[in-house]
Structure formats: structure tokens, C-alpha cells
Amino acid sequence: MAKKKIGILTGGGDAPGLNAVIYSFVRACMNTMDCELVGYKFGYRGLYKNDFIPLNLQTTNGIQHRGGTILYNSNKDNLFDYTVEENGQKVKKNVSQVAVDNMKKEGVDVLVVLGGDGTLTSARDFSRMGVNVIGVPKTIDNDLPATEITFGFDTAVNIVTENLGRLHTTAESHHRVMVVEVMGRSAGWIALHAGIAGSADVILIPEIPYTVDGIVKKINERKTEGKEFTIICVTEGAIEKGGSASVGKIVEDSPDAVRFGGVAAKIAHQLEQRIENEVRYCTLGHIQRGGETSPADRLLSARYGVKAAELVKEGKFGQMVALQNGVMTGVSLEDVIGDAKVSVSGAKIVDPNHELVKVAKQMGITFADA
Ligand code: F6P
Numbered sequence: 589m590a591k592k593k594i595g596i597l598t599g600g601g602d603a604p605g606l607n608a609v610i611y612s613f614v615r616a617c618m619n620t621m622d623c624e625l626v627g628y629k630f631g632y633r634g635l636y637k638n639d640f641i642p643l644n645l646q647t648t649n650g651i652q653h654r655g656g657t658i659l660y661n662s663n664k665d666n667l668f669d670y671t672v673e674e675n676g677q678k679v680k681k682n683v684s685q686v687a688v689d690n691m692k693k694e695g696v697d698v699l700v701v702l703g704g705d706g707t708l709t710s711a712r713d714f715s716r717m718g719v720n721v722i723g724v725p726k727t728i729d730n731d732l733p734a735t736e737i738t739f740g741f742d743t744a745v746n747i748v749t750e751n752l753g754r755l756h757t758t759a760e761s762h763h764r765v766m767v768v769e770v771m772g773r774s775a776g777w778i779a780l781h782a783g784i785a786g787s788a789d790v791i792l793i794p795e796i797p798y799t800v801d802g803i804v805k806k807i808n809e810r811k812t813e814g815k816e817f818t819i820i821c822v823t824e825g826a827i828e829k830g831g832s833a834s835v836g837k838i839v840e841d842s843p844d845a846v847r848f849g850g851v852a853a854k855i856a857h858q859l860e861q862r863i864e865n866e867v868r869y870c871t872l873g874h875i876q877r878g879g880e881t882s883p884a885d886r887l888l889s890a891r892y893g894v895k896a897a898e899l900v901k902e903g904k905f906g907q908m909v910a911l912q913n914g915v916m917t918g919v920s921l922e923d924v925i926g927d928a929k930v931s932v933s934g935a936k937i938v939d940p941n942h943e944l945v946k947v948a949k950q951m952g953i954t955f956a957d958a
Contacts, residue, residue: 592623594900595696596643598657599631599665599707603726604881605739605889606657606702612893613700614648621901626696627658631703632710633665635687638694652886655743655879657702664841666706668713671841684710688717698900702726705925706843708908712921715906722899723908723921724892728877731775733936734924735910739892742884744771744876745781748821751872752786756819759868763816765807765859767869769852771876772823773844774833776938778876779823784948788821790956791948792855795938797829800858802956807863816865822855824848829957891916 594617598606610627617623625643628634641647641659651658670683691699701711702724715721725732728740748770759766768788772778776793783791790806792798807818825833825848836849852869859867881889888911895909895916907918938945945955 589622592621592698592900593694593696594623594625594698594700595628595635595640595691595694596625596659596700596702597628597631597634598659598661598726599701599703599710600661600663600726601704602656602661602877603728603738603740604655604743604877604879605885605892606659606726607651607654608881608886608889609702609724609726609739609893609896610643610658611648611652612890613897614643615645616894616897617900618645620897626694630660631662631665631707632667632687633662634659635690635699636665636667636670636683638690640694653880655877655881663706663839663843666710666841666843668710684714684717688714688719691719698722698905700724700896700900705732708921709843709925711908712906712925715921720903720905721921722896722905722918724896725908725910728778729772729775729935730777731773731935731937734908734919735912736914737888737911739881739885739889740877741777742888743880743882744778745785746882747876747879748778748782748872749786751870751875752782752788752819752821755870756787756817759817759819763865765818765820765856765863765865765867767820767822767852767856767859767867769822769824769849769869769871771872772825773848773935774825774937775935776823776826779821779826780938780942780944780948783821783953784944784951786821787819788953789818790820790954792820792822792826792851792956793938794823794825794827794833796940796945796955796957797827797831798956799829799958800855800862800956802954802958803855803859804862806954806956807859807865818865820855822851824851826851
């Protein structure tokens with residue numbers, strides 16, 4: 589078999605586990621194939637600018653446990669709709685052919701892309717241009733339907749759970765209500781898992797619109813039980829009944845421009861008008877994506893990385909690695925992207941009848957929907 593030259597990039601936002609995938613992928617490739625590896629910097633921007641570093645046992649040494657990515661991220665560099673300057677003006681252009689030409693020039697014959705829906709959509713489009721592409725899905729939100737679980741999710745759940753514990757002790761000391769905003773966009777998986785594991789009293793998720801009455805009812809119930817503090821875990825994209833999600837900012841150039849934010853502050857303000865206890869809010873934000881990758885995510889990332897190397901070796905291109913029925917497999921990028929199954933509009937969200945919703949309810953946790 590001819591020596592392969594493989595390029596890797598990490599697109600979109602970072603997620604704990606990206607380094608662990610790079611780590612396992614590089615090792616699996618080097619142990620099973622005659623190959624050379626390069627890593628493009630800042631996602632597709634590196635491919636456009638032909639900016640890469642060599643990847644080998646030395647350059648990837650000691651990265652398995654580290655969050656973030658040694659290849660850096662960018663969530664703004666869609667080469668099919670790229671901002672370039674022409675005659676002093678900023679214009680949008682399709683510069684994908686430059687990337688393909690750069691790969692040819694360097695002799696890179698396989699491209700492995702780690703990213704979310706936007707990054708994987710471009711991966712599919714490069715595949716259509718004849719590039720040998722393998723996709724590896726990532727998001728802490730765990731909202732991609734084509735795969736059962738994405739790396740980064742477990743780490744985020746651990747961080748939120750730990751912080752809910754920390755907030756309990758200060759909330760109890762001051763007899764306060766604490767509203768904790770967590771990531772997840774329009775999917776409530778992080779709040780649901782961490783809310784149960786971290787003993788939240790109220791979990792608010794986008795899939796089950798809440799009422800302020802429902803939250804106040806729970807706070808008052810707890811008071812009658814002698815508990816003067818309440819912990820509320822809310823997904824950033826949660827919606828009040830009849831209302832809409834709180835938008836924090838719009839990031840121009842990002843495939844998914846809307847960033848949610850502000851729902852915890854809004855709820856805290858609403859509660860202050862209705863209850864005697866003091867209310868404080870806390871947005872965990874990017875802390876949820878930082879630091880060390882959890883052991884479970886390192887293990888999952890190892891499986892994703894090794895499966896990606898297997899697909900490269902077998903020449904199964906145009907595929908995305910997915911966990912289905914507990915088994916690592918390859919699914920066609922055309923199927924998962926073409927059907928919008930990994931796009932935000934087709935996100936894997938929490939079914940209000942999900943077992944964990946029932947578990948939470950039976951433990952006395954409310955979703956404040958009544
Ligand atoms: O999709 C992952 C995610 O962390 C979301 O949970 C969050 O809304 C968003 O990315 C934040 O994006 P950014 O890093 O651009 O602020």
C-alpha cells in the first residue's frame with residue numbers, strides 16, 4: 589500500500605476530547621499504516637492558508653488529558669462562504685478550490701475533520717469535490733442525532749455537577765435561591781444530566797417550557813419543608829411558556845450565528861419580584877468546556893480516533909464516525925448532513941417523556957411547567 593499523507597483539523601468551537609481524538613488517531617495511524625500526518629491550524633483557515641504542523645508521537649505527546657485542541661479552533665472560517673478583501677472591500681467568496689489545491693501541492697490525500705454541524709457540512713462539500721474526507725462529530729451539547737454520544741458532554745456534565753455542589757453550600761448559608769445557567773443551545777441534555785446528578789431542585793430545559801409560577805411553587809414547597817434555599821439549573825436556550833429564548837449575542841460569520849445567554853439573569857429578576865429570599869444567578873459559560881477531559885471522554889475519544897484511523901486504512905471516505913447501538917461505525921456524510929440530521933434544525937433534543945425526565949420528576953425535581 590502506498591504511503592498516505594493525512595491532514596487533520598478541528599473546526600467550530602472546542603470540546604474536551606479533541607486532543608484525545610488527535611492523540612489516539614495519530615497513534616492508531618502510525619501503528620497500522622505507512623503514513624505521515626499533518627495538523628492544520630485554526631480549522632479550515634489552516635487549510636486555506638496552508639498553515640500546518642507535523643503530527644507524530646512527539647508533537648502529540650501528553651495531550652490526551654488536555655481540553656482544547658493543539659490545532660486551535662475557529663468557528664468562522666467556512667471556505668465555501670469566506671470573507672476576503674478585494675480592492676479594499678470585504679467580500680464573501682467560495683475559496684474551497686484553494687484548499688483543495690493546497691492539499692494537492694503538499695501531497696495530502698486524506699482529510700480528517702473534527703467538528704460540529706457547520707464543520708461537517710463543509711466536510712461533506714469537500715467530499716463532493718473529490719477530497720477523501722472522514723468526519724468525526726464533536727459537541728458538548730450531545731445534540732447530534734447520528735451518534736449516540738459525543739465527546740465533551742461527559743466532561744461538561746461533570747463540571748456542572750461539581751459546580752452545583754459548590755453553589756449548594758453558599759445558597760444554604762444565605763438562604764438564597766441560586767439560578768445556574770448551563771450550555772446546550774436548544775438541547776437540555778447537560779442541564780438534565782447534571783441537574784439530577786448535582787441535586788438541583790428545579791431543572792429548566794428548552795424542550796419543556798417553564799412558568800415562573802411553577803418555580804415559585806417549588807421554592808414555597810421547600811420552605812414548608814424547612815428548606816430555605818433552592819438550586820435551579822437552567823439551559824441557556826430554555827423558554828418561558830409563551831415566550832422565546834434569551835439571545836446573548838449574534839456572532840456574524842458563524843454558521844450558527846445566535847449565541848443564547850441571559851436566561852438566568854431574567855429568571856432571577858422575575859423571582860425577586862415574587863419571593864422574599866435573595867436571588868443570585870451564575871452563568872457557568874465556557875468553564876464547561878475548559879480544563880481536563882474526563883476519563884469517560886478520553887475513552888470515548890480514543891474510540892472515535894481509532895475508528896477514524898480504521899476508516900482511513902480501509903479507504904472508506906465520505907464517512908463520519910458514529911456510535912450506534914454501542915458500536916463504533918461509519919455513516920455516510922451524505923446521509924447525515926444531506927438529511928439535515930446533524931443540523932441544528934434536526935438536533936437531537938430531549939423528549940419530554942425521556943426516562944431521565946421521569947426519573948427527575950419522581951425524585952421531586954420540577955421542570956416548572958405547570
Ligand atoms: O455548541 C457548543 C456550545 O458550547 C454551546 O453549548 C454554546 O451555546 C456555544 O457553543 C457557545 O459558543 P461560543 O464558543 O462561540 O461562545
